[in-house]
Amino acid sequence: xxxxxxxxxxxxxxxxxxxxxxxxxxxxxxxxxxxxxxxxxxxxxxxxxxxxxxxxxxxxxxxxxxxxxxxxxxxxxxxxxxxxxxxxxxxxxxxxxxxxxxxxxxxxxxxxxxxxxxxxxxxxxxxxxxxxxxxxxxxxxxxxxxxxxxxxxxxxxxxxxxxxxxxxxxxx
Numbered sequence: 536x537x538x539x540x541x542x543x544x545x546x547x548x549x550x551x552x553x554x555x556x557x558x559x560x561x562x563x564x565x566x567x568x569x570x571x572x573x574x575x576x577x578x579x580x581x582x583x584x585x586x587x588x589x590x591x592x593x594x595x596x597x598x599x600x601x602x603x604x605x606x607x608x609x610x611x612x613x614x615x616x617x618x619x620x621x622x623x624x625x626x627x628x629x630x631x632x633x634x635x636x637x638x639x640x641x642x643x644x645x646x647x648x649x650x651x652x653x654x655x656x657x658x659x660x661x662x663x664x665x666x667x668x669x670x671x672x673x674x675x676x677x678x679x680x681x682x683x684x685x686x687x688x689x690x691x692x693x694x695x696x697x698x699x700x701x702x703x704x705x706x707x
Contacts, residue, residue: 537582537584537587539587539592540576540582540587540592540595540596543589543592543593543596544573544576544596547589547593551569551593551596551600552565552566552569554597554600555568555569555600558597558600558601558604559604564604564615567611567615568600568603568604568611569600571603571610571611571614571615572596572599572600572603572611575599575603575610576596576599582595643700643704646700646703646704647696647700650695650696650699650700650703651696653699654692654695654696657688658688658691658692658695659692661674661678661680661685661688661689661692662688662689662692662693664677664678665685665689671685671686671689674689
């Protein structure tokens with residue numbers, strides 16, 4: 536690292552830290568980000584600055600901090616933030632699967648499939664089209680049945696399946 540930059544960092548470390556806190560919006564990553572940027576600057580074989588006055592050095596360091604914070608291709612992001620985001624995603628996944636819950640869900644799915652297969656052919660077709668096409672309008676366009684009728688048929692099919700499934704669960 537160029538001695539002028541090193542001296543600037545030594546003199547103005549607290550100011551750079553405050554700037555880092557502002558850029559990261561008070562994130563707990565502020566100190567890590569600043570230290571990582573300083574390590575990057577330290578390990579660079581050559582830093583090209585037109586002037587080595589305090590304002591130019593400060594702007595250069597702030598630019599490095601901003602780039603490292605906002606860019607998903609920056610060394611800081613690759614090293615720290617990406618791993619953290621992966622951890623945050625993973626912590627929402629339960630560690631130990633609840634076997635009883637899985638059995639209940641599987642039983643519920645089996646019951647729904649059985650009840651669906653017992654629907655009349657017309658309701659089964661309309662409901663299947665609704666599940667595949669994703670909207671009443673598309674089913675209406677495909678079958679040329681009025682939209683309100685499609686809605687009614689789908690609701691009837693849902694309610695019939697739901698009532699029969701709950702009735703069977705209650706009887707078990």
